[in-house]
Amino acid sequence: MSPQTFSGLYIHIPFCRTKCPYCDFYSCTDLHFVHAFTAALEKEILFYCTSFPSADTLYLGGGTPTALPDAALSDIMASVRKQIAISTDAEITIEANPNDLSREKLAHLRSLGFNRLSIGVQSFDDAMLQFLGRRHTADEARRSIDFAREAGFDTISIDLMYALPGQSREGWTATLNEALRFSPEHLSCYQLTIKEGTPFFDCARMAAFQPCAEQDEAEFFMFTSAFLEERGYGHYEVSNFARAEKFQARHNSKYWEHKLYLGLGPSAHSFDGRRRWWNVRSVEGYIEKLLGAADETPDVIRQETMPAGGSELLTDEQLRMEALMLGLRTRRGIELEHVLTFPHASATLQRLQAEGLLIVSSNRATPTTHGLLLADSLALRFVE
């Protein structure tokens, strides 16, 4: 790792007040661990700061970062800023749950330097919110966005979910229209994915509800893209839309552009261009590893005390595959130079262009909307 390599910093806040039945991100609902967690995180920052001295994007995700008490959030931001230079024009994002966003909370977030707010609204339909197990109502969501604007957040992203069981096109359109009333700079629209290990997975298996049919998912997707594009939102990644290019998520784009990032906190992943490693998926394990061993020499933090969950060293071939599959998820697409390193790529490009899934220009191959809908198959077409 050379000092300049990293620029994206992710911190995973592993706490939620309640667990949502569809979510498979790591979090725990026992907030007693918060204090020890912030101490452990401070130590992890200290270990990495020499190889990661500065950042131009910072992203607090979770979990529910806004579930943390103000003091804990202050401590975390102080720890970061003490060790890592955050550039003045940095994108500093925090994920928020609508009913955590009081005026006071929002003012505090502004004071800590957050300039982008990603609000987990999910739906403006109370029945859907209830189905999703969310702890807020549509009204609370509306109010939280108004408060955020008042507090001075001029970059707001709204998270929405669609292709829900029983959801109609009209219902989804209503939610989209509600969101657009706030002129958010950014929208993330996720199709519900039923993942193994979540309560929804068991529900679907026991036929407690009927997941959206693939054909309908496809129609929802094409509709959403066209609907938002018509209203000025660029569909720049499979699930992401921005009101202008400058509002595209800078931090998240680093993942799709295969750039380097450091992830701190339980279950967070890091990538240094060759190696990827990830932390243990447990708050207790994370805390114990970082704080468990008494330091003989507090100034020197040893690699062994890092809460590693695993790592992999990527081969050139694997790096090429990742860059391809990530690139094909975005409207930037992928450089032809890169694509052409795959066998029979020109023939595949021609076919995909003929099938209306890719547009090939002089130096890039970019997926069409229909291509984004089939992005995983697209990548597979190139590997053999």
Added chain:
Amino acid sequence: MQQIRNFSIIAHIDHGKSTLADRLIQHAGLSNDRQFRDQILDNMDIERERGITIKSQNCALNYTAKDGKEYHLNLIDTPGHVDFSYEVSRALASCEGVLLLVDAAQGVEAQTLANLYAAMEHNLEIIPVINKIDLPAADVERVKEEIMDELGLDAEAALKCSAKAGIGIDEIFEAIVERIPPPTGDPAAPLQALIFDANYDPFRGTVISCRIFEGTIKAGDIIRFMSNGATYKVEDVGVFRLKLEKHKQLSAGEVGYIIAGIKTVSDTRVGDTITNDANPAATAVHGFVEPKSMVFSSVYPISSDDYPSLVEALEKYKLNDAALEYEKDSSAALGMGFRCGFLGLLHLEIVQERLEREFNQSIIMTAPSVQYKFTLKNGQNIIVDNPQYYPDPTTIDIAEEPYVKISIIIPERYMGVVMKLCMDRRGLNSKFHYPSTGRIEINFEMPLAEIVYDFYDRLKSVTQGYGSFDYDFIGHRESELVKVEILVNHEPVDALSIIVHKENARARGLQICERLEKEIPRQMFKIIIQGAIGGTIIARSTINPYRKDVTAKCYGGDISRKRKLLEKQKEGKKRMKMVGNVEIPQKAFVSVLKSVED
């Protein structure tokens, strides 16, 4: 020479041949208990898994008989399945006697008879041995009656043993010594050595298994193959123990190996006679049956880049399996490959498995076909075993397909279901007789194509494994044939087309379409599968495309998992074949061959 005995063990499948062979070897002190693996002679994985012997293996045993003399016994192991009667015939030509093994519970079965007739053709001494006498279901008296009535042998001369429990082994050794005649031949006569097997050793080249009928062979001799006149210098001769054991020479009456620096594997023809170049024999050894291919199928590499590797694998494979015939073939759908001739369906399956396992080939095999004869309106006669070369139907005057006479022995209670099965498969001219109380032998004349298809599987299924089965080719007969083509997205997949009897065409076409529908994964576009005779569509199915194939979220923690999935799919793709723009997995081609229990 008086102290040499050359013998084989012949039996119906599962009557305990390999177990007896192992017991004899162990008894002769060649392997102690610690070394003893079950069924030493079945040394291929497939043989162990399927419990059948495919390749003949040989072993020299020393035995001190009750007369105080030491005897040199050469055991020549033989395959036990109907498809391999050719290999049995080669082994039998090298023997003076056989142990005819009969299961004490099962009694005489179809292959017991077939094997007996083969041994009789070679004028061999036959020693009936009733095996598995320790089984609770053993009925030695009934089996003795069958030996007398069915086989026409002296039942009182039958030995009783349990190879598994080691009972009666001494008596078998004594009978071999007393009843099987010693070989004849003149060690001083011109050399006549019969090749009955050959193996390829990557370090030493071809290892020839042979029986010396006349003369003597030693290292340094210049030998000549009588079929093609090729000459080689002998490097090494010896006998088979569990490994090769070098000897100074091999003389008339002996069985052993010859290594003569033969690098080009196709130079060795099993069935050929080796003689001395300087002092040649006047004639070659008689008594060999040329292998006759009954079933034909094409083999293609999944990736056309692997064609050279397949060429090499087939060349090496062929050395160990003289019965396999192959020639170059090409398909519009599958590229360059080989048309292969097999002894039967099991032989085909074994070749396929061995090419994949032992030679690491990823291959696709086409639906098995038999050899059809066509007389065209212009008087020309043609033979077709490959649907690709099916003549223009308007030019055909007479079409003929091969018929076989089948013999099935079953417990009486299965008679109804077996009769129905045979009639459904166009069986004709049935005959029955009762070899013993409660059992029935059924004969039918039937098209070979019906057997090749899935007859044996069906027979085993309807008789719950109690049916024993054998068949003999009886000639071609006039028939109404059609070619069914399979089209994937309107492109004919030549490798999937089949020649069938007119009445079976629709059912087979539908079945192939349905199986392909199940095995071809959804792709990004709609796939239409059709069966057609000429321009007429007789069967159809469709595979709907992916509507959506993308995960909603892909952030820092998702990338590894997604890449791993892609890597796994990439591996899966290696086993796919592109036909037009459709990816067809290897298992789709295989599924077309397989029978399904209904």
